[in-house]
Amino acid sequence: MKKTNSSVSIRTKSVLTGWSFVLLAVILIFVFYFYPMLQALILSFQTGTGSNLTFTGFDNYSRLLSDKTFITSVKNTFIYLLVQVPLMIVLALFISVLLNDSKLKFKGFFRTAIFLPCVTSLVAYSVVFKYLFAGNGLVNTMLLKLHLVSAPIEWITDPFWAKITIIIAITWRWTGYNMIFYLSALQNIDSSIYEAARIDGASASRQFFGITVPLLKPIILFTSITSTIGTLQLFDEVMNITKGGPGNATQTISQYIYNLSFKYSADFGYAATVSYSIVIMIALLSVIQFKVAGDKNG
Structure with missing residues (x-):
């Protein structure tokens, strides 16, 4: 009995x-x-200006469905998501495979150069991109000198090209971040697996799709989910490059939340509701990605 009490006491x-x-x-x-998350949830059921709030139930959530600005923001955000995330994932995977080649010289330099953009200041690099893609910026100057275009492209003021500019900017910044994950995973794959495949006559493309991609599946799922979350919360690039314009052509959900809170009359209750719409989208998309990837824990 004493021994039992002693063991319980130790535990x-x-x-x-x-x-x-x-x-x-x-x-x-x-x-x-x-x-704060709980407070924001309670706030999403209230409405009013500033701190003068009253409880309104689900009125804010029903308002989302008829809010044209919110719907436009969601469409813009999903355009970035559907175009930029797959592009970035494929680029990061391709670059990581190239940089994992044992025959490649100056690998350290190339890895550092590609990773550096993701440690730059969000505001600083956004401002640089704004000037690079201006009507008289370096990008248009080079395109004109190479005779690839006959007139400057309106990268910032045209709705289509403004979206392309945002996609280029966030792809440039975050590709190296995802590359690091793939590169780390590739270095943990036993080289004997590839040697056996080569002996069996498997081509480089067959090895990539038959060995590399399946073994990197958990990392691809992870980077897809984190990139999806990041894109749904996209704010800095749009705010500093296009300010959501022209019109609302590039405005994202996060920028709309900022406008509701600080630019328009301060409707914190509705801003909290829009914020929770992002939470719902992230949860749904994460579940879908787990199911598509065949993860049993999803």
């Missing part, structure tokens, strides 16, 4: 010791993460 002491290490972190996460 209790061990549990308490463990909690003493994580308790502060748990409290901070709750206070600065979960509590």
Whole structure:
């Protein structure tokens, strides 16, 4: 009996010791993460200007369906998502395979050069892109000198080309970030697998689609989900390059939330509702991606 009490005491002491290490972190996460989320959820059921709020139930959520600006923002965001994310994932995967080649010289330089964009300031690089793609910017100057175009392209002021500019900007910045994940995973694949495939006569493309892609499936799923989340929250590039224009042609959901909170009359309740629409979209798209990838835990 004494032995049992002793073992329980040791186990209790061990549990308490463990909690003493994580308790502060748990409290901070709750206070600065979960509590604001709960408050935002409560706020989404209220309406009013500034702090003068009243409870209105699901009125804000029903308002979303008839809000043309919100619908336009969702369409723009999904255009970026459907075009840029697959493009970035394919580019990152292709570049990582090239940089994993043991015969390639100056690999360290190339890896660093491609990764560097994702550590630059969001605002700084957005401003640089704005000037590069201006009517008289470097991009138009080069295109005209190479006789690829007969007149400057309106990269910033034309609705179609403005979206292309945003897609180019975020692809440039985040491709290297995803490349690092793929490169790390590739270096953990046993080279003997490829040697056996070569002995069996498998071509380079057959090895890529038959060995590399299946083995990188968990990483591809991870980068797809994180890239989807990042694109649905896209704000800095649009705000600094096009300011959502021309009109609302490039405005994203996050920029619309900012406008509702700080640019228009401060409707924090409806802004919180739009914010939770992103949460719902992320949850649904993540589940779909898990199902498409065949992940049993999804």
